[in-house]
Amino acid sequence: MSSFHLVTACVTIRFMVTEQQLQSMNETALRSLARQLMSTVGEQTQVIENTQQVLESKAKELAHKEALIAKLTFEMATLRRARYGRTAETLNREQRTLFDEAIDEDLAALEVQLDTAAAPTDPNAAKSNRQRRQPKRAQIPADLPRTDVLHEPENTVCQCGCQLKRVGEDVSEKLDYTPGIFTVERHVRGKWACACCETIIQAPVPAHVIDKGLPTTGLLSQVLVAKYADHLPLYRLEGIFGRSGVPIARSTMADWVGACGEQLRPLVERLREIVLTKEILHADETPVTTLKPGLKGTHRAYLWAYSPSKYDDLKAVIYDFAKGRSGQHASDFLGNWKGSLLVDDFSGYKALFRQGITELGCMAHARRKFFDLHQANQSEVAAQALVIIGRLYDIEREAGDMSPDDRWRIRQQKAKPIMASYKEWLILQRERASTGTAIAKALDYSLKRWAALERYLDDGRIPIDNNYLEDKIRPIAQGRKSWLFAGSLRAGDRAAAVMTLVQSAKLNGHDPHAYLKDILDRLPTHPNSRIDELLPHIWQPQVIESANTSAETDASERTAA
Numbered sequence: 001m002s003s004f005h006l007v008t009a010c011v012t013i014r015f016m017v018t019e020q021q022l023q024s025m026n027e028t029a030l031r032s033l034a035r036q037l038m039s040t041v042g043e044q045t046q047v048i049e050n051t052q053q054v055l056e057s058k059a060k061e062l063a064h065k066e067a068l069i070a071k072l073t074f075e076m077a078t079l080r081r082a083r084y085g086r087t088a089e090t091l092n093r094e095q096r097t098l099f100d101e102a103i104d105e106d107l108a109a110l111e112v113q114l115d116t117a118a119a120p121t122d123p124n125a126a127k128s129n130r131q132r133r134q135p136k137r138a139q140i141p142a143d144l145p146r147t148d149v150l151h152e153p154e155n156t157v158c159q160c161g162c163q164l165k166r167v168g169e170d171v172s173e174k175l176d177y178t179p180g181i182f183t184v185e186r187h188v189r190g191k192w193a194c195a196c197c198e199t200i201i202q203a204p205v206p207a208h209v210i211d212k213g214l215p216t217t218g219l220l221s222q223v224l225v226a227k228y229a230d231h232l233p234l235y236r237l238e239g240i241f242g243r244s245g246v247p248i249a250r251s252t253m254a255d256w257v258g259a260c261g262e263q264l265r266p267l268v269e270r271l272r273e274i275v276l277t278k279e280i281l282h283a284d285e286t287p288v289t290t291l292k293p294g295l296k297g298t299h300r301a302y303l304w305a306y307s308p309s310k311y312d313d314l315k316a317v318i319y320d321f322a323k324g325r326s327g328q329h330a331s332d333f334l335g336n337w338k339g340s341l342l343v344d345d346f347s348g349y350k351a352l353f354r355q356g357i358t359e360l361g362c363m364a365h366a367r368r369k370f371f372d373l374h375q376a377n378q379s380e381v382a383a384q385a386l387v388i389i390g391r392l393y394d395i396e397r398e399a400g401d402m403s404p405d406d407r408w409r410i411r412q413q414k415a416k417p418i419m420a421s422y423k424e425w426l427i428l429q430r431e432r433a434s435t436g437t438a439i440a441k442a443l444d445y446s447l448k449r450w451a452a453l454e455r456y457l458d459d460g461r462i463p464i465d466n467n468y469l470e471d472k473i474r475p476i477a478q479g480r481k482s483w484l485f486a487g488s489l490r491a492g493d494r495a496a497a498v499m500t501l502v503q504s505a506k507l508n509g510h511d512p513h514a515y516l517k518d519i520l521d522r523l524p525t526h527p528n529s530r531i532d533e534l535l536p537h538i539w540q541p542q543v544i545e546s547a548n549t550s551a552e553t554d555a556s557e558r559t560a561a
Helices: 003-014 019-024 027-084 095-117 123-133 216-230 234-243 250-275 327-334 348-356 362-379 382-398 403-432 438-448 450-458 467-482 488-506 510-520 528-534 555-560
Strands: 146-150 165-178 183-191 200-202 280-291 298-308 319-323 341-342 359-360
Touching: 019 165, 123 183, 165 216, 216 234, 216 250, 216 488, 216 510, 234 250, 250 298, 250 510, 250 528, 280 467, 280 488, 298 327, 298 467, 298 488, 319 327, 319 488, 327 348, 341 348, 348 359, 348 467, 359 450, 362 438, 362 450, 382 403, 382 438, 403 438, 403 450, 438 450, 467 488, 488 510
Parallel strands: 146 183, 280 341, 341 359
Antiparallel strands: 165 183, 183 200, 280 298, 298 319
């Protein structure tokens, strides 16, 4: 086919121009028609290219989701084999119990992730999976006090103009908990019908962090606080609840913990982003014994902690669980952050300081070397060092409530001369000490890190030591006595997330139970663009209208309405 005939065919199809009309056009008309045709071809080409790009993007997204679903499914199968298919017992009864709790929590967390990944692709499949996994609902004791929570339509006038009449109600019960007291919330959803058009309306089911679950957010927050603030394993909590007359299986509570841990994770990620905007951070780490599902024995993992400066307005602590103590874990957490980091002499941080982060020394660690030496053999040199360091801490107590500028001035006036003479004293004592002795090692610790130790003098925002964060990591050490170990890496990561919110709430003067209860209430419907409102340092309790609840409501009066 010639070019003329091809153009003729295209023009005929696009502009409905006959071949005879085309042949009769003059040159100007042909040029105009050709320009229109080229413009149309260009537009169609662009549409095709855009469509191809969208299809390629969707294909990549689908491939990513399929890979994620396959990964989560494989991990769930591995956990189920560890939970139900074990052939040998390598743990004692109490260890086995803790291990099973962690596996149940991990499975629940994976199910939440799996539903989230599958829902946009196949909502019906995700819904059916969730229904299939729904455990049998426990019976709530009939003797518990009950509170009615009414859910009625905002408008009781039908679209046809008739007044709706209340013809019935649906009631669902949720188990609530306030510290020391079990109660039951009866959610009453009235049914309203129109006599003319036979329309029935009903208030929607309130959104909940665990859809169709037994617990209220009050009970969920109690389980989280008991496990991660009071360090009670779920099997002990099962016994406590049982003595209160409300037996709740530990496997059920493990499902709640796993699901809530996933729901709370965005808050922790956002808090981490805010902490990493600060120029001065504390960092520390503590070991946590951890099991790997399917493997015998335990290995040592670490819980890392980070917080803004003791003198910063932001009161928060971020816990990060890692399977080792390599400095790479700190590097991965901090990312591109550049600032001043207050740490001990752990070698894992050295790579960070070579990459541009400023090292801040901890005077408490330097003092501890002399304290241990004095406790061991009543060393006179150690005693003198303790006296000098004590004078530095006296100045810090004096400047504790001052502004950063005033704290800097008093340090320059009083602490800087002491530090200068202290360095000269350290050098003199080191020349007298024999290499390899305990006193030489204590002296070397301070002299080798002198530049980091004295940086606090030049900035009133920098604390003299890392004790502020060590106090925040101490609950972890206390909890180890109850935990024995973390049941899995996922369990450790979940514990770090929840403890981040619990400890940060405490730092801001909040009751952890009230805080978690409120944010779990809000999370299902809270817009992501306003997630900062739920962070511990910003959070304010929501005001609940008393008209929405009634301790005792007469059913006959509701029906008559």
